Amino acid sequence: MSEQVMADCEDVHALSARLGRRPKVMVTKIGLDGHDRGSRLVAGYLRDAGMEVIYTAPWQEIASVVRKAMDEDVDAIGISSLATDHLLVPKLIDQMRAQNMDDVVVVVGGIVPDQDVRMLQDAGVAAVFHPGSTRTEIVRTLIAKISEQRGAGQPDVTEEPK
């Protein structure tokens, strides 16, 4: 294991200490495409870094992603997209909002044209990872975004609702 991966692990460990549990991320694909090399790799990265990973088959219905994310009480959802499935992500976020899941981080990775990145960010996507993103970049971005959302930026944060 490289030094960088070990450093990432330490940071996940620190986040776990603040949360009182390991950060939990669901890695999934919605829509029609089934190319899963990216999602499998990323799921492996997150698990190697010490996160708890919920990995699903491709072609999840939006409603079932929301339900599963609620049941599992995940901190973040990562959507992998190769064709145009990322266009459905705003609908996913709408359904999450309807369930008061505003504090769950949503990130997207895969083939996302520049012209769509802005649209996704406006819809509430915390980060878009393109091909060439590194293990560290993905892990660190998730740590930062989960810390922000879960109010775990400081070690002594209380459980108070925002």
Added chain:
Amino acid sequence: MTEQKSDSARSLWEREYKSQVGPDERRFNRSGIEIRPLYTAADREGKTGDGDGYPGQSPHTRGIYASMHRGRSWSQRQLVGLATPKEYNARMHEIAGAGATALSMIPCNSVYRGYDIDEVDPLLLGTCGTTINTIDDMDQCLKGFPIDRTSISLNDPLPFTLQGMLLGVAKRRGVPWASLSGTSNQSDYISHFVANHMFFRLALEGSRRVLVDHVVFAGRHLPKWNPISIVGQHMQQSGATPAEAMGFALCTALQYGADLQARGLKADDFLPRFTFFFDISISFFEEIAKFRAGRRLWSRLTAARFGAENPRSRRFKFHAQTSGVDLTRQQPLNNIARTATQAIAGILGGLQSMHTDAYDEVLSTPTEGAARIAVATQNILREEAHLADVIDPLGGSYYVEQLTDEMEARILEVIAVVDAAGGMFRAVESGLVQQMIGKSALEYQDKIDKGEEKIIGVNAFTDSHDDPVPPLSRPDMKLIEEQLGILQRFKAERSAADVQRALDGLSMAAADPALNIMEKIAEAASAGVTQGEMCTRLRAELGFGHPLIMV
């Protein structure tokens, strides 16, 4: 005396080499074969020297035909994804006007998943392929084309609903089925189960049966059709090394051959219509050696395992596509150079047909201008670089011959692992193949992350400049709505009784192995059953296609 001379020349070279490079780092290709700095006649001493063989003669290391590209250029098959049947037809006529005699049909992702367009989110329709749901849609796609004189390749995963529609259109037009020629491009359900999950529609056992039915049906009715295309490309795109991808593809072909023999078919009847489809990565010499080794192995395996006697049975006919995984989002115009390099490897490797990727495939679905450059790349390599002039130009190269042997050995190791697991069907059912591919994908990615494998613009020679990229156009929603209306009218106008009868026929065939499912698919398409309805019914009977999910 010459030997002495060459011995001293060698030690002189070794001394000079060492003094110039210092401690040499060991290098390996993607398949894990160590690559040495120099190959000489000494490496090939006592080896059979297939470089001395002739193309068109087994074991075909130098090519499957005597004339190869000099006699007939590889064919350029570019995949074209166009939203609706009407648009597809218009574009195909444009291309035909330019002299093309072959059609390639890529359906929309919704069709790959076995859904009709009224079953999925309209945002996803027609972005990657054509929305073909019914026999009318197929008729519209082929309007104005003489289908008895046009080779048609269908990207048509089983249960081969597009083929059913094509057969229905032929009947409508009074064209005999026996005159139809083309290929079922996505018949390799094992590769879908393992890697390209999108195409995996029916559960594994059901898939196995439908594929055999399909080949039996083609044997009876479609003498000019290639019913099987084995896709090593999916495995390699998914992360298998080149040697693994070739090994898995050969094992898949062996599995299908065994399944067909078990149904009573003769090897020399079905093997001549097997075709293959591979990925071409940028690992230049490795890919050339992969193709040469694969060709040689298939020539031998067909004789050894199936007792093939017809020379045509032993020909390793393959299509290849340049690898999208090697393309980068950073400095995307560099991808034109990558695609050209991959294409050269494919041509020198002796392919029969090729798709070159557009440089913007890593940014979006390809734009039109980028797709044109991809086609021009092939024309430049043939006409300006004259790559079609000499057959197997690298034959006899110490390095390429040695690498071909070593790739062959590596591929044989993969085949031995799969054989030990009970053949390809069992090896994918248990997840063994998926595990091997996942491991290779991760190892390769780690090499990139650590900078051991350099990618220009990503982890080496990075700079902040960004190439301008053209905007992507999405299908006109009005056209999609129009198509939804066409489907609605089609469903309203067909005979409900005919549809019911045809669907029951599918159920009956699914339950009775003595019946042929393909016959029923053809009947159903003619009766007006949509492809989504056929898939739904067969999924109910044979099981839904869920891949093994492994991380």
